[in-house]
Amino acid sequence: MDAEGTLRERLVDAGVELVLSEGSGSVGLREIARRAGVSHGAPRRYFPTHRALLSAIARRGFEELGARSVAAASETASPRAQLAALTRVYVDYARERRGMFELMFRHDLLDSAGQSEAPAGPRLREATLPMFQRVVELVARCRGEAAESSAALTAAALWANLHGIAQLWSWGSLQLAVGGSPGAEPADSPDRIIEAALDAHLGPAAS
Missing domain, CATH: 1.10.10.60 (Homeodomain-like)
Known part of the structure; x- marks a missing residue:
């Protein structure tokens, strides 16, 4: 360099x-x-602009989250297990790197029409698409579907659910709702809530 x-x-x-x-x-x-x-x-x-700077920083976040997701998914074989691994990586990343996580999904702050402001590569507004497409593929495989169109809505609902879990947990709201107290994490962490979200969108995992 x-x-x-x-x-x-x-x-x-x-x-x-x-x-x-x-x-x-x-x-x-x-x-x-x-x-x-x-x-x-x-x-x-x-x-040249504040937006360009924020976009370059957020790109680092997407690279890191992507690398973590690939590593986690490579440790398991079944589509359901891979999807479960990705969901935990997503929520864990939000908890560990809260400022970065919030920035990454503020598309109103990141490069959009101003292509000249963006570093090399796709616009940050589009950076979530590969990750989302992977979730769509895994949802389709979990449901035994050849086509992915119907899986996209389920994947979008699951993603929204996970994002809500990540935010509400960081604020202490979920801990309070499930019997803990804000700022004091229960021993079981958000994992059981994540599992419940997967069951709600995909049905219970096969035993």
Whole structure:
């Protein structure tokens, strides 16, 4: 990687650290420059707008979540087990990297019409599609369907369910609802709720 590429990566690294420690609302070009040890005008060479900077940071999140998902799914064989692994990775990622998770799905903040603002590769607005398509494929296989069109709605409902679990758990609401207390995680974690969501959308797993 050349010096220009290295500096750009340093700026993104600083942005990732800032998002993880203080949330996406705290990310600004000047603070990124300060943390990266460069002049306050340097980030403008790579990120002409705040949206471009946030998009580059969010891309890192999608890369990390994707790598975790691939690793988890590779450890099991059946479609149902692979889907269960992906759902747990998704919720665990949301709990562990809350600021990044929130940023990744704020499509109103990420690159859309402004192609020139985006780094190389697909627009961030489209970055969720490969992950969603994988869920659709696994849902179809779990239900023994050759076509995936009818599985898309089920996959979308499951995804929405998981996103809600991730958010409500981070706020402490689910712990309270199932008998715990906000801020004090029950011993069984969200796993039983995730299993219930899978059963609700796919039916109980075969014994």
